[in-house]
Each structure stands twice: as structure tokens, then as C-alpha cells.
Amino acid sequence: MLGRFTRRHFAALAGASALGFGATPAAPQDRPAEPFPDRRAAAPFPQGFIWGTATSAYQIEGAVDEDGRGRSIWDTFSHTPGHIGDNTNADRANDHYHLYKGDVGLIRELGVKAYRFSIAWPRVFPDGTGAPNPKGLDFYDRLLDELLANGIEPYATLYHWDLPQALQDRCGGWQSSETSKAFGDYAGHVAERLSDRVKSFFTLNEVGRFLNFGYGYGIDAPGLRLPVGELNQARHNVVLGHGLAVQAIRARARAGTRVGIAENIAACVPAIDTPENVRAAENATRELNAGILGVILSGKYTEGYLTYAGKDAPKFTAEELKIIGSPIDYVGLNIYAPQFYVVAGEHSWGFKVLPFPASFPHMESEWLRIGPETAYWVPLLAAKVWNIETIYISENGTSSEDKIAPDGKVYDLDRIMYLRNYLMQLQRAIADGAPVRCYFLCSLMDNFEWIFGFAQRFGVYHVDYETQRRTPKLSVSFYRDVVTRNAIGA
Numbered sequence: 094m095l096g097r098f099t100r101r102h103f104a105a106l107a108g109a110s111a112l113g114f115g116a117t118p119a120a121p122q123d124r125p126a127e128p129f130p131d132r133r134a135a136a137p138f139p140q141g142f143i144w145g146t147a148t149s150a151y152q153i154e155g156a157v158d159e160d161g162r163g164r165s166i167w168d169t170f171s172h173t174p175g176h177i178g179d180n181t182n183a184d185r186a187n188d189h190y191h192l193y194k195g196d197v198g199l200i201r202e203l204g205v206k207a208y209r210f211s212i213a214w215p216r217v218f219p220d221g222t223g224a225p226n227p228k229g230l231d232f233y234d235r236l237l238d239e240l241l242a243n244g245i246e247p248y249a250t251l252y253h254w255d256l257p258q259a260l261q262d263r264c265g266g267w268q269s270s271e272t273s274k275a276f277g278d279y280a281g282h283v284a285e286r287l288s289d290r291v292k293s294f295f296t297l298n299e300v301g302r303f304l305n306f307g308y309g310y311g312i313d314a315p316g317l318r319l320p321v322g323e324l325n326q327a328r329h330n331v332v333l334g335h336g337l338a339v340q341a342i343r344a345r346a347r348a349g350t351r352v353g354i355a356e357n358i359a360a361c362v363p364a365i366d367t368p369e370n371v372r373a374a375e376n377a378t379r380e381l382n383a384g385i386l387g388v389i390l391s392g393k394y395t396e397g398y399l400t401y402a403g404k405d406a407p408k409f410t411a412e413e414l415k416i417i418g419s420p421i422d423y424v425g426l427n428i429y430a431p432q433f434y435v436v437a438g439e440h441s442w443g444f445k446v447l448p449f450p451a452s453f454p455h456m457e458s459e460w461l462r463i464g465p466e467t468a469y470w471v472p473l474l475a476a477k478v479w480n481i482e483t484i485y486i487s488e489n490g491t492s493s494e495d496k497i498a499p500d501g502k503v504y505d506l507d508r509i510m511y512l513r514n515y516l517m518q519l520q521r522a523i524a525d526g527a528p529v530r531c532y533f534l535c536s537l538m539d540n541f542e543w544i545f546g547f548a549q550r551f552g553v554y555h556v557d558y559e560t561q562r563r564t565p566k567l568s569v570s571f572y573r574d575v576v577t578r579n580a581i582g583a
């Protein structure tokens with residue numbers, strides 16, 4: 094009966110009682126049922142919008158000792174007791190190295206036409222530099238052929254945290270500009286070999302995470318706690334590596350190859366969206382990202398960044414800034430949690446960061462606070478602050494408990510709630526002028542979630558790590574519907 098009770102009936106009831114008439118509406122069965130409008134059509138994405146999904150090498154490949162692969166800092170780190178929450182490592186992970194054909198099938202089933210994956214540097218240069226491993230790119234050759242045969246466009250990330258251990262041992266990894274140069278050489282080599290099929294590269298994934306957590310707080314590989322000045326210098330070496338990679342790709346890839354970076358931008362959101370607070374969020378976006386996206390996109394460190402760093406500011410030359418600021422074709426933003434809610438403030442930077450109450454809601458991962466408006470403000474503010482013409486959402490997604498129900502299915506309703514709300518805000522942002530052209534859902538399938546091991550599941554496909562069986566979660570149906578309609582509903 095309720096199914097035939099329409100919005101008009103609710104309106105009639107509400108209106109009647111509000112006016113005090115107490116009129117009795119016509120019985121529902123006297124009128125033809127009026128369906129709810131299809132809300133999914135109400136919020137379309139632009140024509141040609143690219144929908145994709147993302148993974149990274151160390152999190153899924155396994156096969157760490159095959160075909161001449163060298164060790165990475167994550168092999169060392171994850172094998173050191175006490176580093177990974179569930180005492181696992183990614184030696185086998187999803188065994189994607191062998192199961193890639195089936196996994197490409199999952200991408201096709203999802204209905205997306207773009208796949209972002211990463212290339213493991215230690216497979217290509219087991220020692221970080223020197224002679225390339227002859228078999229180093231063979232796996233990626235096979236993967237690319239399979240993707241293209243299935244009509245899926247590859248987007249390759251060159252560095253998703255798996256630095257060759259040899260470089261860490263020889264020169265302290267990103268503590269040395271030797272690593273920046275080695276990264277440029279590696280990027281050029283890969284681009285030369287693969288740009289017949291890869292048209293879009295990302296240099297680095299999430300400098301803000303791997304550098305600060307790995308070299309500053311000691312909780313990611315290589316587990317160092319450098320003093321601030323050395324950490325700032327290491328960050329400078331990383332952005333220099335990015336610039337050298339961009340130049341090497343331009344020099345050695347086929348014409349038309351495009352390159353950008355994927356960064357977990359410090360996400361600044363106005364706590365209440367008054368014009369003053371939006372202006373404050375704009376200032377916060379500029380200053381709190383000055384050491385990574387700011388210098389990459391403007392070719393200079395802000396006065397605020399250098400003054401704040403004081404004696405700990407990085408040492409650099411004008412030539413290096415030019416390299417770092419080499420023009421790129423798009424900016425990838427990884428959008429998850431709101432990081433800073435700000436209001437207008439007295440401070441000379443023009444913003445004040447508010448503390449989070451302990452009761453602020455989060456997803457299954459405690460760090461993943463829920464703030465769908467992040468997907469609205471972050472692309473709009475980034476585009477404004479640095480005049481960005483093309484933005485890709487290079488990652489967005491969430492973990493969820495994701496248990497297999499007695500009927501064999503996985504009802505990840507919280508993931509659907511999260512994605513729906515973030516995508517609605519992203520659609521609004523695009524309608525309001527944010528130049529977002531592409532969206533990668535992270536992740537295709539559950540995988541090795543770094544320091545949490547296999548305990549946190551970010552995939553839309555569930556993975557049983559014993560059997561390597563993949564099971565679509567309910568969010569596969571949700572996302573496929575969004576992709577097919579190129580629109581998001583309420």
C-alpha cells in the first residue's frame with residue numbers, strides 16, 4: 094500500500110493539516126500511482142567525464158622475488174616486527190602479478206574505462222639505478238595489453254612508495270638529491286618503453302603521506318624520524334625528483350604523452366561557508382600545501398612557508414625551482430578526509446584552524462573523518478589558488494568492515510553512503526566550475542593497507558586472501574550505476 098502512496102498524498106496531508114481544514118484526501122487507490130522522479134538524472138556529470146578505479150603495485154602485486162625484482166623499503170619495513178598492525182607483509186598480497194587477467198575482468202565488470210595502477214621501481218631497476226632488469230617491464234607489458242584489449246585506458250603512477258632499498262642504503266633515499274636524479278632516469282626509461290600504450294603518467298603518489306610518515310614520524314617505510322630541517326630538505330628532494338621526472342618524460346616519451354602528480358592535498362574546508370571563511374580556506378590551501386603542490390604549481394615556495402620554516406627552510410637554487418615548476422598537464426587530488434576546518438582569523442596568514450571534537454564521525458578507518466563537502470571545496474579552492482585547468486580526482490574511497498554475509502554477499506552500505514555523498518558534492522563542484530575531468534575510485538579490490546596490513550578493506554571487490562577469491566560488494570552495483578548513467582542520485 095505504501096508503495097502507491099505518493100509525494101502528492103504527503104503534500105495534501107501536510108497542507109491540509111497545516112491549514113487546519115482536516116480535509117480527507119482522495120483514497121490512494123482512486124488515483125494512478127505517480128512514481129518518484131528518478132533522482133539519478135538530476136545531478137549529471139559532464140559528457141565525456143572519465144570514470145576509473147585505482148590500485149598500487151606493492152599493495153596488490155605480490156611476487157616480490159620474481160623475475161629479478163629488487164627489494165623495496167616497504168619489503169624491509171613490513172618484515173620488521175612491530176611495524177604492521179596485523180604482522181603481515183605484501184609478499185603475496187592479491188597475487189595480482191599472476192591473476193592480473195581476472196582482475197582486468199573485474200575492472201571491465203565495474204563498467205569503468207580507466208585504470209590507475211603503479212609501476213614498481215625495484216622491478217625495473219633492482220638497484221635503483223644502473224642497468225635495467227631485462228624482465229622488469231614485462232609484467233606491465235602484459236598488463237597493458239590486457240587492459241587495452243578490454244577497452245580500458247591505463248594511467249600509470251611511477252612511484253607509489255616502494256623505493257628501491259638499495260637507494261635507501263646507498264644515499265639515504267629521499268634524503269639525497271641522488272634519489273631525485275635516479276627517479277628522473279627511471280621515469281624517462283619507463284616513459285620511453287611504455288608510452289606507446291600509456292598516454293597518461295602520474296609521477297608520485299601522496300608526497301604528503303610517504304614523506305612525512307616515512308621520514309618524519311617514522312610510522313611508514315623507511316621508518317625515520319628526521320629533524321625538521323632534514324625533513325624539509327628531503328621534501329625538497331622529492332619535489333625536485335618530480336620535476337626531473339616531468340622533464341625526462343617530456344624528453345623521452347612519445348609525443349602527446351601527458352603527465353601530472355597525484356597528491357593528498359592538505360584538504361582545507363570552510364567550517365561555515367561565509368565569504369570570509371571561504372577566503373580563509375583559500376589562504377589555508379595555499380599556505381598549508383606550499384611545500385609540495387604550491388612549489389610544483391607555482392615554481393616557488395611562499396614567503397609564509399619560508400618564514401615559518403626559518404632556519405629549517407630547505408636549501409635550493411633558482412635552477413631547481415625551475416625544474417620543480419615544470420608545467421604539468423593535470424593535477425591529481427586524492428580526496429578522503431577533511432583535514433583542516435578553518436574560519437577567518439587574526440593570524441597574518443588570514444585563517445584559523447579549528448580543533449576537531451572527539452565526537453566527529455569517521456568511517457571504519459579512524460583517520461577517515463566524514464566530510465563530503467571536502468569533495469566540493471578542495472577542487473574549487475585548488476583550481477582558484479593555483480589556476481589549475483585540469484584536475485583528476487586520483488583517489489577517493491573508504492574502508493568498511495566488509496564481512497561476507499551468510500548469503501555470500503557483502504553489503505557495504507557505509508561505503509555506498511560515503512561514495513554517494515562525496516560524489517554528490519563533487520558533481521556540485523563541477524557544476525560550480527571546478528575543472529574536474531576524471532575520478533578514480535580507490536580501491537578496485539581489498540589489498541595490503543600499509544601499516545594496517547590486510548585488516549582494513551578499501552576495495553569494492555572483497556578479497557579472500559587464503560583462496561584469492563574476489564567477490565563483488567554491493568558498492569560494485571552502486572558505482573556501476575553511477576558510471577552507466579554518468580550521474581549521481583540522492
Ligand code: IFM
Nearest residue numbers: 149299427488535542551
Ligand atoms: O590505500 C591507500 C593508498 O595507497 C594511498 N592513498 C590512501 C589509500 C587509503 O589509505
